[in-house]
Amino acid sequence: MAYTFLTPKKIISGENALTDAKNELKKLGHKAFIVTDATMVKLGNVALLEDVLKQNETDYFIFDEVNYEPDDIIVAKAAQTYKNENCDHLIALGGGSPIDTAKAISLLLNDDAPLSSYMGKIIDINRPALAAIPTTAGTGSEATKFTIINDTTNKVKMLLTGPCLIPDLAIIDPLFSKTAPKSVTSHTGIDALCHAIEAYTSRKAQPLSDTFALSAIKRIFENLETCYNDGNNIEARVQMSLAALEAGIAFNNASVTIVHGMSRPMGALFHVPHGLSNAMLLKECMAFVVDGAYDRFGKIARYLSFTNIADDKMASEIFLDHLNTLLEHLHVPSMSEYGIDKNTYFENIEKMAKDAYISGSPSNTIKKVTVEDMMALYEKIYR
Numbered sequence: 001m002a003y004t005f006l007t008p009k010k011i012i013s014g015e016n017a018l019t020d021a022k023n024e025l026k027k028l029g030h031k032a033f034i035v036t037d038a039t040m041v042k043l044g045n046v047a048l049l050e051d052v053l054k055q056n057e058t059d060y061f062i063f064d065e066v067n068y069e070p071d072d073i074i075v076a077k078a079a080q081t082y083k084n085e086n087c088d089h090l091i092a093l094g095g096g097s098p099i100d101t102a103k104a105i106s107l108l109l110n111d112d113a114p115l116s117s118y119m120g121k122i123i124d125i126n127r128p129a130l131a132a133i134p135t136t137a138g139t140g141s142e143a144t145k146f147t148i149i150n151d152t153t154n155k156v157k158m159l160l161t162g163p164c165l166i167p168d169l170a171i172i173d174p175l176f177s178k179t180a181p182k183s184v185t186s187h188t189g190i191d192a193l194c195h196a197i198e199a200y201t202s203r204k205a206q207p208l209s210d211t212f213a214l215s216a217i218k219r220i221f222e223n224l225e226t227c228y229n230d231g232n233n234i235e236a237r238v239q240m241s242l243a244a245l246e247a248g249i250a251f252n253n254a255s256v257t258i259v260h261g262m263s264r265p266m267g268a269l270f271h272v273p274h275g276l277s278n279a280m281l282l283k284e285c286m287a288f289v290v291d292g293a294y295d296r297f298g299k300i301a302r303y304l305s306f307t308n309i310a311d312d313k314m315a316s317e318i319f320l321d322h323l324n325t326l327l328e329h330l331h332v333p334s335m336s337e338y339g340i341d342k343n344t345y346f347e348n349i350e351k352m353a354k355d356a357y358i359s360g361s362p363s364n365t366i367k368k369v370t371v372e373d374m375m376a377l378y379e380k381i382y383r
C-alpha cells in the first residue's frame with residue numbers, strides 16, 4: 001500500500017527562528033497582511049515580526065481582530081481589508097485561531113463563494129503566499145491542511161480541508177511560547193499530546209505519521225511538565241514547540257479520532273477552549289480505546305522507556321498510569337470547576353454524541369466507537 005505524506009514547504013525552527021527566517025519572509029511579497037489578535041500586539045510579539053519586516057523593507061498591515069473562536073464574519077472583514085490595503089501575502093502570528101483565520105481569508109481572496117460552500121470538499125485553490133508563526137506549542141495548525149471556522153448562520157463549526165491550506169512557511173520560534181500563561185501551556189500542550197496519540201491510534205496511521213507521532217509523544221512527556229512549572233526554561237520550550245509541530249504533521253496525515261470528535265461539540269455548546277475540552281476528555285477516552293489497541297499503546301510505553309515488558313496489555317496499562325499522572329500534574333479543571341451546569345450538560349449529552357459521530361473523527365479510532373459509547377463517556381467525564 002502507498003501513502004501520501006504532506007508537510008509545509010519550509011520549516012524554520014529553534015531559537016532565533018524568526019530572525020533566521022528574514023530572507024524567506026522577504027521572498028513572500030511586497031506587502032504583508034499580518035493576521036493576529038490584540039493580545040499578541042500587547043505582549044510585543046507583533047513588534048518582533050514588525051522589526052524583521054522593517055529590516056526587509058517589506059510593507060505591512062496589522063489585522064489584530066481575531067478572537068479565540070474565529071467566525072465567517074471576521075474572516076470576511078479581514079479579506080476585504082486585505083483587498084483595500086493592496087496586500088499580496090499573509091503572515092499569521094498567534095495560536096491556532098489567527099492561523100486558521102489566515103487560511104480561511106485565502107479562500108475568500110480566491111473568489112466570492114461563502115466559506116460554507118467549501119464544507120465537505122477537498123479544497124484546491126490558488127492562494128497568496130502564507131507564513132504561519134505559532135506562539136503556543138499546541139494546535140499544530142502551522143503544519144496542517146485544516147481550518148476550523150464558526151458558521152454564524154448555521155451555528156456549526158466548519159471543518160474545511162485541502163492540501164493548499166498547508167502554510168508555505170512555518171516559523172517555530174520558542175521565544176513566543178515563553179509569553180504563554182500556565183493554563184495555556186497546559187491546555188495547548190495536552191492538545192498536542194491528543195494530536196499525537198490520536199494519530200498513532202488512528203485507522204489512517206501510516207509509517208511516517210507514526211514516526212512523527214511517537215517522537216511528539218516522547219518530547220511532550222519529557223518537557224510539558226517542565227514548561228508548565230518553569231515557563232522560562234527555554235530548552236523545554238524548544239522541545240515543546242517541536243513536539244507540537246511533529247504532532248501537527250502526524251495528525252495532518254493520519255487524522256484525529258475520538259478525543260477531537262467529542263471535543264468539538266463541547267466547544268460549540270459550552271464554549272470550552274479547544275485544548276481544555278481535549279484535556280477533560282483524554283483520560284477516559286484512552287481508557288476506553290486501550291483494549292482495541294494494546295499493541296499500539298504497548299509500543300508507546302516501550303518507546304518512552306516506561307517499561308521494557310513485552311506483554312502489550314501490561315505495557316499499555318503502564319502507559320495509561322503515566323498519562324494520568326501527567327494530567328494530574330497539569331491541573332486540568334473539572335467541568336464543574338469550569339462552570340458548566342450539570343443539568344444543561346446532561347440534557348445535551350445525546351446531541352453532543354450524535355454531533356461527534358457525524359463529524360467522522362471518532363470513526364477513525366482504531367477501536368469501533370458508537371454513539372452510545374460516547375454518551376457513556378460524556379457521562380463519565382462530568383465531575
Ligand SMILES: [Fe+2]
Pocket residue numbers: 139191192195260274
Ligand atoms: Fe487540536
